[in-house]
Amino acid sequence: MKLKQFAIVLLTAGSLSTACTKVLDVAPQQSIDALTAIQTADDVNQLVIGSYSLMGTGQLYGTNLFLLPDLLGSDFNAGAAAAARYATWVGTFQGQRQAFRKQMTRDNSEASRTWIAAYRTINNANLVLQNLDKVTDVAERNRLEGEALLIRGVMHFELVRLFALPWGATPNNSQAGVVIQTTASNNKDEAAAAAKPRATVAAVYAAVLADMTAAVGKLPASNGTRFNASTAQAYLSRVYLQQGNFAAARDAANAVIASGKYSLNASVAAVFSNRNTAESIFEIQQNDQNNAGQSNDGMATFYASLPGIGRADVRISNGFYNLYNDNDLRKREWYYLGTGARPADPANGVLNRYSGKWKSFSQNLPVIRLAEMYLNRAECNLRLGTAVGATPEQDLAQVRNPIRTNLPSIVNPTLADVLNERQLELAFEGHRIHDIRRLGGSVGTYAWNADILVMPIPAREVDATSGVITQNPGY
Incomplete structure (x- = not known):
């Protein structure tokens, strides 16, 4: 059975709905038509498991959905303002260097790589939804449907944030977004015939919200390390916040907090050094044998600089590091001077300093933490003059307090206080460019809505569809 399910993942990985060209060179026995391969409820469940596996690859949450937003959101110019510099890519890989x-x-x-892997994952989710009739148990069917809907919504959301001008770049968000795929390709012939144009950003966000909202009603309150109803609410809070829909973002974050399922660890390091702690809403499961990579992919691969661990490719700006109060435990626990051989550049605020969040190849990768929900609710309540769930002061005190950070809680915090704590708390977790965009900031001389900060649509997708899928400006 395991061999059969592996073959299904290979098939759906090769059946990209937006390209006619061959993606994988697989042996004939692996090119199983999904209509033939998916026959039972266990097959459908294994396909969902395969979708989680794809999300954990280096192309997606295993590396790129964390790394690329941080590289795009860092100012590469010499002499850049200390905080704007954020991080420096000193590695030799050209794809990441170009982004930085x-x-x-x-x-x-x-x-x-990111585009292809995301659509592979979307196709897997669509195959699950297409084969729900194989699942006779109602509770199991609802759970699998909810997982597939949320997986599909999450992948479309990550794609539109990277490959399209951001929400708000046009008055009605009519700028080209990404291709919305809600039907499965069962084989390569179907994939070749399924080329569709890019939908508008408005349409993509509507599809994302529809999937995530439906998932909330389908998913159970608890689901092991897989998506549950609170995961869907947490993602909804992210999406609404990106749109500037503060009431909806607040209410979704409040639902997660009010569920009582999660609590912040007393130690700021615990969520990154332990697995599935109380503050983790969703994380990518990794171990010594199964992880995103130890040489060409993986968070520790690029962010760590320890004996035998890491390429030391991402160095932390000294200026950004010094935004933390000297007494802040996050400054001590989350940053360190590494063993990287590349020379430091003190004149431009660059030392051999690295992120302590990513130190092990086999560690789990927290994607959404409870701290983000407290920060979302605090920001939205402040903007709206409300106190749903708690006051902004109470929420901010959950994140910054004498026990957790060794800092006093902030009395009567301003919006600037909340946003500052957000960048300090969520640093190097893939939020950088997305927060710059939604807050109308800039990366050096590039405004939040600059074409150059948008990832290019892969040339193979544009060429293979004879321009049905259009390229972004500037490429």
């Missing part, structure tokens, strides 16, 4: 230096080309390797 804002010199991406239409054949950027990381853009292509």
Whole structure:
């Protein structure tokens, strides 16, 4: 059975709905038509498991959905303001270097890998939804449907945030978004015939919200390490916040907090050094044998600089590091001077300093933490002049307090206080460019809505569809 399910994942990985060209060279016995391969409820469940596995690859949450937003949101210019510099890419891989230096080309390797893997995952989710009739148990069917809907919604959301001008770039968000795929390709012939144009950003967000909202009603309150109803609410809070829908973002975050399922750890390091702690709403499961990579992919691969661990490719700006109060435990626990051989550049605020969040190849990767929900609710309540669930002062005190951070709680916090704590708390977890965009900021001289900050649509997708899928401006 395990071999059969592996074959299904390979098939759906090769059946990209937006390309006619061959993606995988697989042996004939692996090219199983999904209509033949998916026959039982266990087959459908294994396909969902395969979708989680795809999300954990280096192309997605295993690396790129964390790394690329941080590289895009870092100012690469020498002499840049200390905080704006954020991080520096000193590695040799050109795909990441192009993203950091804002010199991406239409054949950027990381853009292509991320696009392909996300649509593979979407196709897996669509195959699950297409085969729900194989699942006779009602509770199991609802659970699998909810997981597939949320997986599909999450992947469309991550794609539209990276490959399209951001929400708000046009008055009605009519700018080109990404291709919305809600039907499965069972084989390569169907994939070749399924080329569709990019939907507008408004339409993509509507599809994302529809999937995530439906998932809330289908998912159970508890589901092991897989998506549950609170995961869907947490993602909804992210989506609504990206749109500037503060009431909805607040209420979704409040639902997660009010569920009582999660609590912040006393130690800021615990969520990154332990697995599935009380503050983790969803994380990618990894171990020594199964992880995103130890040489060409993986968070520790690029962010760590320890004996035998890491390439030391992402160095933390000294200026950003010094935004933390010297007494802040996060400054001590989350940053360190590593063993990287590349020379430091003190004149430009660059030392051999690295993120302590990503130190092990086998560690789990927290994607959404409870701290984000407290920060979302605090920000939205402040903006709206409300106190749903708690006051902004109470929420901010959950994140910053004498026990957790060794800092006093902030009395009567301002919006600037909340946003500052957000960047300190969620640093190097893939939020950087997305927060710059929604807050109308800039990356050096590039405004939040600059074309150059948008990833290119892979050239193979544009070429294979004879322009049905259009390219982004500047590429």
